[in-house]
Every structure is written in C-alpha cells, then in structure tokens.
Amino acid sequence: MKLTILGATGSIGVSTLDVVARHPDRFEVVALTGHRQVDVLAAQCRLLRPTYAVMGSAADAQRLALLLKDAGLRTEVLHGAEALMQVASLPEVDAVMAAIVGAAGLPPTLAAARAGKRVLLANKEALVMAGAVFMAEARRAGALLLPIDSEHNAIFQSMPHNYAGDMARGGVRRILLTASGGPFRTTPLDVLSGVTPEQAVAHPNWSMGRKISVDSATMMNKGLEVIEAHWLFNAPADRIEVVIHPQSVIHSLVDYEDGSVLAQLGNPDMRTPIAHALAWPERIDSGVAPLDLFSVAQLNFERPDLARFPCLDLAYRALRTEGNAAAVLNAANEVAVEAFLDRRLPFLGIAELIAATLDVVPQAAVPDLAAVLEADRQGREAALKLLARRPAKSA
Ligand code: NAD
Ligand code: MG
Secondary structure (H helix, E strand, C coil), rough: CCEEEEEEHHHHHHHHHHHHHCCCCCEEEEECCCCCCCCHHHHHHHCCCCCEEEEECCHHHHHHHHHHHHHCCCEEEEEEEHHHHHHHHHCCCCCEECCCCCCHHHHHHHHHHHHHCCCEEEEHHHHHHHHHHHHHHHHHHHCEEEEEHHHHHHHHHHCHHCCCCCCCCCCEEEEEEEEECCCCCCCCCHHHCCCCCCHHHCCCCCCCHHHHHHHHHHHHHHHHHHHHHHHHHHCHHHHHEEEEEECCCEEEEEEECCEEEEEEEEECHHHHHHHHHCCCCCCCCCCCCCCHHHHHHCCECCCCCCCCCCHHHHHHHHHHHCCCHHHHHHHHHHHHHHHHHHCCCCCCCHHHHHHHHHCCCCCCCCCCCHHHHHHHHHHHHHHHHHHHHHHCCCC
C-alpha cells in the first residue's frame, strides 16, 4: 500500500511511521509533509526515501532540499498549501494519513477524500468545520474514511459490521464517547484560573501534540469529538453521550437496542488505531503491549461536570445550532488555545472567548467549502478582536 503522510513530523505522524516501519513489505511511503521542523523531516526522508517531501515555507523547503541532496536522495521538495493538496491526491497513492493539526488540515484532507483515497482521519478539525461538505464529497468519490481518533476508531470497531451508516437500522441506541477528563479533572475550581500551559499539556494518559493536549484539558477535545462522531456515524447529538473514564482503557462504546454494549479496549497508545486503519480489514502488529487487565484492576466512570468543562457544552450547542456554528467554534478555539499557550489568555478565558465569538458571528449556512472557509475566517477575526479587547492581565 502506497502512503502519503500529512503531518509526518507531529505526534500522530511519528506514531504512524513507527507502525509503517514494522511492515516494510506492506507499506511504501510516497510523500511526507511537515510544517517547520526541517531536521525532523530530513531524518524521516533519509529513512523512508519518499518521492515527495513538503514544507510550509520556500526557505525551509530550500534547506530541506540541500540536506537531502547531501544525503544523495532524489526526493522532490515542495512547499505550501497547494503542494499539500497535490501530495494528498497523487494517482499512485492508495492511502492518506491526515495528521495535520487544526484548520490547515482541511484542504489537503478534503483533497484526499475527493480523490477517492483511503483516508486515515486524525485531523478532527476538518470534520468539525466542514462535516456535511466533507462527508458528501467522500461519499461521491467513494473514499474510505477510517477514523484514527481513538474513540471514533473504537466506535467504528464496535458498530454493526464495522459500518458507519444508519444508526437506527443497525439497532444502535447510543454512542458512549469516553473521555479521560484530562489533567484538571479533580483540580479545585478556584485553582483552575491560574493553571499554566505546562500543566495543561501534561496529560495523565496520552502523549500528544500541544494543541490537542490543551483541548483535552478544557474538554473541548471531547466537544470536537462529539461533532466528529455526529458526522462519521450519522448520529444525532442526543444519541452521543460523554462518559468520563479516567483510566483511558475503554476507548468508547456502542449501546444497542437489545441491551448489548460493545466496546474496544486497549492500552492508551495511538499506534493501535493507526495500525487498525492502515491494515483494515486485516490486523497487523502495532508495537503496542498487550493489555494487562490485572494491572489495570479498576475501570471507573463519572458524569462530566459542565461547570468545570463549559467547552463541552459549547460544542454540543454548536452542533445543535448547525450551519456555520461548529466552524466558528473551531476557529475561536484555535485562536484561544494559541493565546493560552502564549500566555496571553488565562485558562478559563478559553471558554469565555469561544462563547463570546459564537455570540457575535451571525449564523449562516455552509453549503460548500468556500462557505466553510468564510466561517473559519469570521470566527478567527471575531475571536482576535475580542481577545484584543480583553483587559490586559497576565495569563
Ligand atoms: P502535532 O502538533 O504533534 O503535529 C501536527 C502536525 O501538523 C506536524 O507535522 C506539523 O508540522 C503539521 N502542521 C502544523 N501546522 C501546519 C500548517 N499550518 N500547515 C501544514 N502542516 C502543519 O499534532 P498531533 O497531536 O499529531 O495531532 C494531529 C491531529 O490529530 C490533530 O488534528 C489532532 O486533533 C488529531 N489527533 C491527535 C491525537 C494524538 O494522540 N496526538 C489523537 C487523536 C486525534
Ligand atoms: Mg480522541
């Protein structure tokens, strides 16, 4: 199977290459992309000898090209957003790992879907922003969407015949989306106002990129995943329930009309869903250690506290509002998380900024990609304006 890996230098990208390297007879890497990390991408290219490598800027592409030439490689080095779409839709590529973080991942992920590829979908922001457009294009082109997000991969595995179609016909009553609760699940509420980016990105169970780690701390990650599940599994908001499960061993569950509940369990390591989606419908070794239930010993469950995690409520509201609301929510969240990581916004300001952005951006329909990108632009613009107006106070 020939692969393009979008976001190869990130957390999911590195885990993907780890799985791929275990099966050299099975996978061939055609294209790798990174944004700014020239040295990381150069090392990956030396190992995998792809036909194409893509960087964010011309200057970084030039640096990478020099490094690869010195190493005797013939990899063609490209740069920019167009090049990402190009390598996502190459005729010789069978599968595309969509692991760019944030809204930047939407155009190349959509390009892969439009080209009818097997799309290994890690970039949840693409579905949050453009769910209706994305699913329609994927269906039209006959693309195979395989979720990488651990919860959605678990749901996919627990769905009838692995089929993400009509929930009612499959006898599905509810989707139970598990959440670890992040690093602040039990932090006293008055302490939350002062937590730092370092504390927020220190996730108790998962090792991930910085943006998704902050999203896990606010539980916006779970909110984005509710919207992602809505589109992937054609599930109405009131059939998707979030369950806090601090051990992160059950990755999600499907509750059926007859009382059966199916779940997928495993150690919290993204190489499992990555290997599942790479090999589906077969199974391959992922390098993940077998689950030791005796050392896990206990599985606990709690109802999420919306006062502690207002971002979760905002995401449900955006999903129920429909139209541009989810794209605006996503844009405002990206602005807020970046500001928090830069210490320009306190932790509790993230939810406040998103709520205020949703209040000021007018509702609109999003019938096509242009409308989605406009909603994203408006959300960012409004969030940045509101951020600038906040009283100056150290974050
Ligand atoms: P990361 O920050 O570790 O990596 C992001 C990748 O995207 C890097 O390769 C980076 O170079 C690239 N990138 C960043 N900005 C870019 C831009 N403007 N243009 C082109 N490329 C750009 O992130 P991650 O944790 O690997 O997450 C990737 C995606 O997968 C996210 O959408 C995240 O929500 C999703 N996801 C991640 C995990 C996880 O365990 N890390 C789990 C589930 C879902
Ligand atoms: Mg997840």
